Amino acid sequence: MDYEIFEAGDVVLQCQQTLRNAKLAYKTFGTLNSDKDNVIVYPTWYSGQHYENEWLLGEGRALDPNKYFIIIPNLLGNGLSSSPNNTPPPFDKARFPNVTFYDNVKLQHRLVTEKFGIKTIKLVTGWSMGAGQTYQWGALYPDMVELICPFLGSAKTSRHNIVFLEGVKAALTADDAWQNGWYEKPPTKGLRAMGRVYAGWGLSQAFYREQVDIEKMGYASLEDFLIGFWENLFFCRDANNLLTMLWTWQQGDISNNELYHGDFDKALSSIKSKAIVITGKHDLYFPPEDNIYEVKHMPNAELRQTDSIWGHFAGGPGLNQVDVDFIDDSLKTLLAR
Secondary structure, three states, X not given: OXXXXXEEEEEEOOOOOEEEEEEEEEXXXXXXXXXXXXXXXXXXXXXXXXXXXXXXXXXXXXXXXOOOEEEEEOOXXXXXXXXXXXXXXXXOHHHOOOXXXXXXXXXXXXXXXXXXXXXXXXXXXXXXXXXXXXXXXXXXXXXXEEEEEXXXXXXXXXXXXXXXXXXXXXXXHOOHHHHHHOOOOOOHHHHHHHHHHHHHHHOOHHHHHOOHHHHOXXXXXXXXXXXXXXXHHHHOOOHHHHHHHHHHHHOOEOOOOOOXXXXXXXXXXXXXXXXXXXXXXXXXXXXXXXXXHHHHHOOOEEEEEEOOOOHHHHHOXXXXXXXXXXXXXXXXXXXXX
């Protein structure tokens, strides 16, 4: 096991259910300095686990373990932190409670303060659902977080994004083997269908038009790509875990808590952190319009746009070196401030 577990005890969630014996899986890189002020928090994305974040770390990069103490906390529901597949009855499988970004970040805050005694965080950054957690950190702990860099994600899940995810959910749960979450064997037809729905959204129209899957990724045909990349991406993951994280994504809203009572503009304006928000011209999940609105209401934020035809996947997980360098350069600029 290449990660550690923070044992959080019983945690009352926003849904008013208790996550009993809550576990937050995390991995650290680098060394916490004596002042405890070289901390970077880098949350995971939809279905991803900590090792799938490591593409952005390295010597000479912005997220350099030789300079910073980097904490990668695993999203609740991702199979390593408390999830439907690793929680004992009666709260396992379909009975696993609904969790929000707020629940995740509150638990992550406990990790950094209780486990490590950290009072100041240099940077919080993340892709997609990791970006949602990044915004949530900035809104919940504006005096603790110095810098944030959410990339290809949003502070509030749009209605269109929710509709897309309803299609993903419908594809997965249409499998007869699903059995309302009480399946005895994986709903493989549903998982394969989910991957194919995702394929039309994760990458841009230009990506397919220019046949990047064949010309640069080495797949023999479009069908080869749909099976080898997209079906394979979800085929090995637990269906209940995927649906738990999907619900978290759909409910994304940094203002849905006792601090802001649904006032989204107030939540955005409360983010004191200096910020670079990276948006993607061809991101079909999180279009630039959402990020333009957010930055307009954040007091210390700058917007940067990537024109990458890799669409949402310009944000990760490290598939295209040009995109990796764009994110890394933005992080270096932000950290230099």
